Amino acid sequence: MSRPWKSELSVRLGRGSTAAQCLAPWSRRVLAEAGGTGVPATALPAALAALREGLGAPLPARARLFVPDELVYLWLVAEADDWASARQAAATHFAATLGRQDLVVQVVALPSSSAWLAAALEPGDLQLWQGALGEAGVRLAHVELQLLDDLRHLSAQLPDEAVVAMVREEGTTLVRIERGIPVELNWERCDPRALRLVEQRLMAFQGSIVSSQPPSVWMLCRSAEERSQWERMAQAHGWTLLQRQPARPAAEAAP
Numbered sequence: 001m002s003r004p005w006k007s008e009l010s011v012r013l014g015r016g017s018t019a020a021q022c023l024a025p026w027s028r029r030v031l032a033e034a035g036g037t038g039v040p041a042t043a044l045p046a047a048l049a050a051l052r053e054g055l056g057a058p059l060p061a062r063a064r065l066f067v068p069d070e071l072v073y074l075w076l077v078a079e080a081d082d083w084a085s086a087r088q089a090a091a092t093h094f095a096a097t098l099g100r101q102d103l104v105v106q107v108v109a110l111p112s113s114s115a116w117l118a119a120a121l122e123p124g125d126l127q128l129w130q131g132a133l134g135e136a137g138v139r140l141a142h143v144e145l146q147l148l149d150d151l152r153h154l155s156a157q158l159p160d161e162a163v164v165a166m167v168r169e170e171g172t173t174l175v176r177i178e179r180g181i182p183v184e185l186n187w188e189r190c191d192p193r194a195l196r197l198v199e200q201r202l203m204a205f206q207g208s209i210v211s212s213q214p215p216s217v218w219m220l221c222r223s224a225e226e227r228s229q230w231e232r233m234a235q236a237h238g239w240t241l242l243q244r245q246p247a248r249p250a251a252e253a254a255p
Contacts, residue, residue, distance in 0.1 A: 007031070009051075009063040009138055011044070012146070013129070015070050015169045018043035020051045022060060031055075040071075041128055048136040062141040063133050069147055069187055070170045071125060073098065076185050077107060077116040090118030108148060113181040119145055147173060150220060151182065153244065161215040163206050167192050167222055174205045176215070192226075199233060218242060 010021045018040055021033040032054045036046030052059050075093055080086035086107040095101045103120040110117055121143075130140050150166055158164065160180045166173040172192060176184035188201045206214050217239040221227040227243050234241050 006062070007060040009060045010066070011047070011063055011133075012066045012068075013040050013044065013071060014068055015039065018047045020044075020047040022051060022055060040125070041132075044129065044132045045135070048132065048138070052136065059136055059138050061137070061139060063138045064142040064144060065129060065133075065140060066144050066146045066149055067119075067121065069166075069168050069173045071121070072145065073103070073120040074145075074147065074185060074187065075118045076182060077118050079114045080107075080116055081114075083107060083109070083116075086116040086118070090116070090120070093118070094120045106143075108145070110181055115181060115183070117145070117148060117182070147175075150244070151175070154218070154220065154242065157242065158218060159216065163202075163209070163215050163217045165198075165202050165217060165219045167198075167220065167226060172198055172201070174202065176205075176209060195229065195233060199237075203237075216240065220244065
């Protein structure tokens, strides 16, 4: 991820809430932050309005939008020679599996690999986000995947062989890492508060891997409270619990 030389708006969408942060140039320090509850159609404008009021100044001109797994179709492209062939393979896959050719398809190369992570967005969703940002005087400059951002964040902590479970608002994303590269991806839609159900699905995913020694399980929780709910079960199975570090306190005023 590049470090912009101007202040930037970072927006993390969610099905139940959306968070917006004003980031300082270069350092990426959080200058101010605000949130909105509900679906993105209502939460995004509310978060932007609250952030603008908190700043007491116009919002940054550019925004980086992070899209959660619930709002995107994901697929791993096993091998492709270049971006064009990877995108064509992804477009063909989504058209065949979803019966849709109107989706906004993009692919991102996975580091040190010939594999690619493909994503397909609903065009109506993208237009809605662009419109909400535009009304606040902000241009949508980058659309990024929460999944890819989490994998980057975790890369230094994970072993070369692992199963990563990322708890989301409406389910769990399961990723198998082999030789340091994601090779299998599965989205499990379920209530993340139903610990036994998530446990069963995670163990089934781990058990489906043909290996003399199943890879270790690493679980990324969304909060300290959620992490504490999983502690007993993780200890029983030998899983490792992780948590995204909370944002640093916002400064009193923007520069």
